[in-house]
Amino acid sequence: MLKRIELQRELIPSFTEYPFSIPGIKELDYLEFQGPVTFFVGENGSGKSTLLEAIAEKCGFNTAGGGRNNYYDVHRSESALGKFISLSWWPKMSNGFFMRAESFYNFASHIDDVKAFNAYGGKSLHEQSHGESFMSLFSNRFNGNAIYILDEPEAALSPQRQLAFLRIINDLVHDGDSQFIIATHSPILLGYPNATIYSFDEETIQEVEYEQTSHYQITRYFLENRERFIRDIFKED
Template identity: 45%
Template sequence: MNDRTGGGPDRRYLRKAELLREKVETPEKYPFNLPAVRELERIEFHERVTYLVGENGIGKSTLLEAIAAAWGFNPEGGTLNFNFATAETHSPLHRYLRLIRGTARPRDGFFFRAESYYNVATTIDELDRDPEAKGKIIDSYGGRSLHEQSHGEAFFATFMHRFGPNGLYILDEPEAALSPVRQLAMLTRIHELARSGGQFIVSTHSPLLMAYPDSRLYNLTAGGVRECKLEETEHYIITREFLNNRESMLEQLLREEEE
């Protein structure tokens, strides 16, 4: 695979992630026995957007978490300055990854995890209650406590206010609390930031979010990691088939359920 993503200067902050397989002593144990990790050699990232897609349990979140942790992010999410830990549940996979960085350096960054974003919001509130704190962290998230908003509103406030140009953004299932309209709005936001020097690595189940054209998409399967097109993903195929043949598919699904 060609390691360049376009005809101009290579402006990626993160170029590759490689598994140091020679250091793995227990390949039969978690996380090395996960389908997405078992056959992994390397992933080459697009300068704008890279997608990791696949079925539940394949290892997407574990791999994304390892990439984020190897870069220096808190495994539970947040900026590089977030050092809280509510539970030591992350895998040791990051210690077996080699990240190949580009010559450019990001000015900002964020690891967004849908499943632990409540903990990020709580940490922000706790830090802002410190009387000796200089300024309020929440001001960079729109000024309103994330706990005072719906899940979807809090997610979107982060994307709109906290994310800025020239940043590395690693997102794990950011669509989890977003309506289809909000997912499309997020696609627009990704485009704005990508045009302003942002690089995104996104794990998602949403065909809407996968549709960004200037991107690279990897399908994680039991056979390993394979680059593919949106139209080749199971997410796209099933969604299209359901929308085009809703009545017949429902009839078959519900009949099988009754039987």
């Protein structure tokens, strides 16, 4: 399992250049992973996807999306952060997958090109709905004893499918000894029991409780005060 990532600050030429100028990255020394499921939360631009991509590159995964054996170059780029972090494992995991919702179309095209769709339910991912293709990936490609690094996997999932995905995570954690590191905006996924949640919204990356996340607070407030919420955001200045 991945236990710790450390920013090798002595190798960084300047903290005024991106991505080292991002507050959460600029103040980072190390981050520890206390259990099998960890979530990164924060507004877009807060650095969570940047750090996630760096971890994936350091694991040897295709940064456009995929595992160690998915070779294609569409939108693949070297992480600006990857060579400046070190990973500590116990024990080391060599299998896994990096999934980024924004480039999933390119990964699906790659699977068609190499005619490997039998490993994803026997049907081209492009011939399934967006949500179906995500679930085909999770159900068929994800196996035990692996690390899964996921960037906004909820992007194509209905609330019902997010609940089904939680079951997949739970089965792989408890029966397959797998680890998940997930950047998400979903209050449903964040509800996974005993997960570690790191918030990137402050000057430093901080561990927070589920109920402290804006995802939970805003969603709860909206559901309990829908009419008032709508009235407040639609009112004229």
